Amino acid sequence: MMALERDEITSGPIPRTLALLALPLFVQNLVQVLQQVIDTLWLGRHSLEAVAAVGINFPLTGLLAAVAIGVGVGTQVLVSQRVGADELAAGRRAAFNGTVLGLVVGAGTGLATWAVARDVVALFGAGAVVTEYAAAYLAVYALVFAVLAASEALEAGFIGWGDTRAALYVNAVAVAVNVVVDPFLIFGWWIAPELGVAGAAAATGVGYGCGLVVGIAMALRGRGEFSLSREACTLEVADWREIVDIGWPNGGQHVSSQSARVGMIWLVVLVGDAVGLAAFTIGARVSTVAFVPAMGLQQAAQSMIGQSLGAELPERARRTTWIGVAIASAGLCLVGAIQWLVPEPLSVLFVPGATAAELEVAAEYLRILAYGYWAIGATYLLQAGFNGARRTRTSLVATLLQYWLVRLPIAAAAGLVLGTDVTGVFWAVTLSNVVAAIGLGWYYRYETSSGMNVRAADAAAVEAAG
Secondary structure: OOOOOOOHHHHOOHHHHHHHHHHHHHHHHHHHHHHHHHHHHHHHHHOHHHHHHHHHHHHHHHHHHHHHHHHHHHHHHHHHHHHHOOOHHHHHHHHHHHHHHHHHHHHHHHHHHHHHHHHHHHOOOOOHHHHHHHHHHHHHHHHHHHHHHHHHHHHHHHHHHOOHHHHHHHHHHHHHHHHHHHHHHHHOOOOOOOOOHHHHHHHHHHHHHHHHHHHHHHHHHOEOOEOOOOOOOOOOHHHHHHHHHHHHHHHHHHHHHHHHHHHHHHHHHHHHHHHHHHHHHHHHHHHHHHOHHHHHHHHHHHHHHHHHHHOOOHHHHHHHHHHHHHHHHHHHHHHHHHHHHOHHHHHHHHOOOOOHHHHHHHHHHHHHHHOOHHHHHHHHHHHHHHHHOOOHHHHHHHHHHHHHHHHHHHHHHHHHHOOOOHHHHHHHHHHHHHHHHHHHHHHHHHHHHOOHHHHHHHHHHHHHHO
16 A cells, blocks of 8 residues: 655645545455454354344444544544644644543443443343343443543544554454454353353454554654654643544434434334344445445545645645545445345345345345435545534534434334335435435535635634644
8 A cells, every 4th residue: 555645645636645545444444344244253153142142232332432433533633633734743642642532531431331231231121141141242342442442542643644554554453353362252262261242342352452552552663753752642631622522523423323223223123024124234234334435535535634724725625525525426326336236145145044035125225225325425525524624513413414304204204104114214214315415515515615614724723823
């Protein structure tokens, strides 16, 4: 992978720069998906109850992830704007403070979750064995969550600086160690304790702990101009406040989308029974892989936009956003076309044990999803345009409207009022994606024509001067 010089991020050709920044993040996200698949495979060899227990924890660990995401986005945007303004010492300090903040907030959130793990899991009403396994998994995951949050923040610091390869290395080490340690802690191989389902959570902690150590070692040794010197390792409450102020809406955005998905699952079960739920699950798994390129492009664009605004280049920030929208939309259009043409093989690939009835409904859902893939790509990049300008609250409001004002009401109306089959609920997903993309695109165009990026560049200059 070709490396980028720091000044190329604010002066190089936008499509090439975006691609070079996004490629390591694309690989990183694929590696994370691979980790989830391998985790499931090992737990499947333990028992069906083990897989069900981790399934119950998905929405819970997703809510926990909101904390890490908030700190990570806040760190990335703050670092990128300071680096763009050529305030390198302040950028290094922001990366350090973001990492420490991730550790502290992750520890507090994790301990609170550990204390109520069994009570929270019991609310799902699963069988005794599944509940026991799920509680054990959540308790261990909560105890190691501080390491995950700190690692996420350090990776965000590297990405904000423009060194996306370093973030890939941190994540690759974390996932590789996790995958290797998994069976040892689950089944008690060699001298390792047999922890069962909790072993999978412990392996995640060990993996991300190793990744964090590698990241700290790279930062202390220095990569180009990014190094955590003694001067950079200074705790600054002002930096913590800025990171929280920038990042909390993204944490809230994640909580909002995860909560709405729980509501969608309830509607799918109510309208489509087990077959509908299986189809919805297959669609979620396939789309998770399909969106990997857009997620990497979003992270890359946020760094480019933040650095451009820090360098007082508001027009470059605007052009980066729209070029990113075009690339992401075109890419996901291609992915959607492939998915529309071969939905049945994709369904079998992700869920080999699905019945013929489940595959038929799943194929229909995958085709419906494919119509709105371009919109998902556009939405990711438009949110990057707002996030890079510190307008993370706009992304939060857009997500709230997309899920709670459009998706859930349309799904409820289709399934409960009009009495359509489960495909009516599926169409609500695609329609909400399209509405979100069009609405955000119009609003971004309006705000930038009204001087949003100019104001953001001026604010970044004032912050750097201070």
